[in-house]
Amino acid sequence: MKRAHNFNAGPAALPLEVLEKAQSELTNFNNTGMSVMELSHRSKEYEEVHNETIDLLKELIRIPEEYDVLFLQGGASLQFAMIPMNFLREGQTANYILSGSWSEKALKEAKLLGETKIGGSSKEDNYTYIPNEIDVSDDDAYVHITSNNTIFGTQWQDFHIETKAPLIADMSSDILSRPLPIEKFSLIYAGAQKNLGPSGVTVVIMKKELHEKTPENLPTLLKYSTHADKNSLYHTPPTFAIYMLNLVLKWVKENGGPEGIEQRNKEKAELLYDVIDRSNGFYIGHAEKESRSNMNVTFNLQSETLNQRFLEEAKEKGFVGLNGHRSVGGCRASIYNAVTKESCEALRDFMIDFQNKNQ
Numbered sequence: 001m002k003r004a005h006n007f008n009a010g011p012a013a014l015p016l017e018v019l020e021k022a023q024s025e026l027t028n029f030n031n032t033g034m035s036v037m038e039l040s041h042r043s044k045e046y047e048e049v050h051n052e053t054i055d056l057l058k059e060l061i062r063i064p065e066e067y068d069v070l071f072l073q074g075g076a077s078l079q080f081a082m083i084p085m086n087f088l089r090e091g092q093t094a095n096y097i098l099s100g101s102w103s104e105k106a107l108k109e110a111k112l113l114g115e116t117k118i119g120g121s122s123k124e125d126n127y128t129y130i131p132n133e134i135d136v137s138d139d140d141a142y143v144h145i146t147s148n149n150t151i152f153g154t155q156w157q158d159f160h161i162e163t164k165a166p167l168i169a170d171m172s173s174d175i176l177s178r179p180l181p182i183e184k185f186s187l188i189y190a191g192a193q194k195n196l197g198p199s200g201v202t203v204v205i206m207k208k209e210l211h212e213k214t215p216e217n218l219p220t221l222l223k224y225s226t227h228a229d230k231n232s233l234y235h236t237p238p239t240f241a242i243y244m245l246n247l248v249l250k251w252v253k254e255n256g257g258p259e260g261i262e263q264r265n266k267e268k269a270e271l272l273y274d275v276i277d278r279s280n281g282f283y284i285g286h287a288e289k290e291s292r293s294n295m296n297v298t299f300n301l302q303s304e305t306l307n308q309r310f311l312e313e314a315k316e317k318g319f320v321g322l323n324g325h326r327s328v329g330g331c332r333a334s335i336y337n338a339v340t341k342e343s344c345e346a347l348r349d350f351m352i353d354f355q356n357k358n359q
């Protein structure tokens with residue numbers, strides 16, 4: 001069996017071991033005579049999967065007691081709206097740090113619901129770096145950041161924000177890619193389909209004290225407290241996606257946890273950034289060096305013609321998903337946790353070869 005060199009931005013590569021495990025128990029999960037998809041979400045067998053998945057997240061991210069771990073639906077995009085619905089009250093201002101398209105989308109939803117401000121932005125420079133100058137106040141309703149900018153290929157290296165206001169982060173494209181100072185954050189969220197599993201489940205990790213801010217008159221399903229009070233079983237959760245998340249978390253644990261994964265991710269990213277840096281300008285990285293993402297490597301060649309030739313040849317050679325996002329063009333290699341070092345080495349070799357033939 002030939003597996004693709006999968007550099008898709010999301011949904012993205014999953015570990016082969018995880019897919020094989022899921023395949024092996026697809027029609028008969030734990031001697032139930034049923035697929036995990038066919039189990040009642042109220043059954044003992046499913047509840048075990050559900051609770052074990054929460055425990056694995058708590059263990060791997062070292063989540064303290066005062067946080068809830070929730071499994072929601074609607075993707076990161078629904079979180080863009082739920083956050084201001086739950087935490088932005090009249091007379092308050094929510095502070096958004098803009099570091100790319102996803103932060104803009106988060107801000108757009110908040111603007112529909114209340115007062116906002118922009119406490120930092122690199123938009124003027126086409127989001128080539130993480131904003132350095134950041135203006136936050138302890139009175140902000142909350143401060144929102146995007147920890148990894150999937151489209152532009154930048155990533156917060158340290159979280160250089162000091163505030164007493166709740167810090168909220170969209171970690172959709174780098175959750176569990178490295179150890180995380182979780183105590184700094186009041187809420188983090190991530191759609192699963194980049195680093196955690198298939199699409200369909202959104203992980204939210206939030207301080208319990210935040211529930212107090214939620215207004216009574218919100219629709220039931222849009223209140224975080226509804227899901228927290230019922231252990232994310234208020235209504236039918238995406239059971240198969242949560243089961244896949246469970247297997248991915250076990251894979252992360254077997255591969256050294258966040259520390260081990262981080263080490264591997266650094267090595268993978270270095271392979272590609274090295275080619276860019278040694279190419280004498282043949283490959284032009286989008287991100288400034290100190291803001292480079294270890295998850296999404298974004299670059300251009302010297303002309304649109306060369307970009308297209310590169311992408312076509314890469315495709316012929318079996319590399320999938322290297323086109324830049326439709327809003328920025330160019331090339332992007334998404335190298336999330338499950339993308340193998342072998343795939344990155346193969347891409348490095350192809351990039352060097354392509355340069356030798358085309359410069």
Ligand SMILES: *Cc1c(COP(=O)(O)O)cnc(C)c1O
Nearest residue numbers: 075076077102150170172173191
């Ligand atoms: C992919 C992505 C999203 C969108 O996620 P959906 O689950 O499709 O809503 C939001 N934020 C970031 C940082 C992303 O990478």
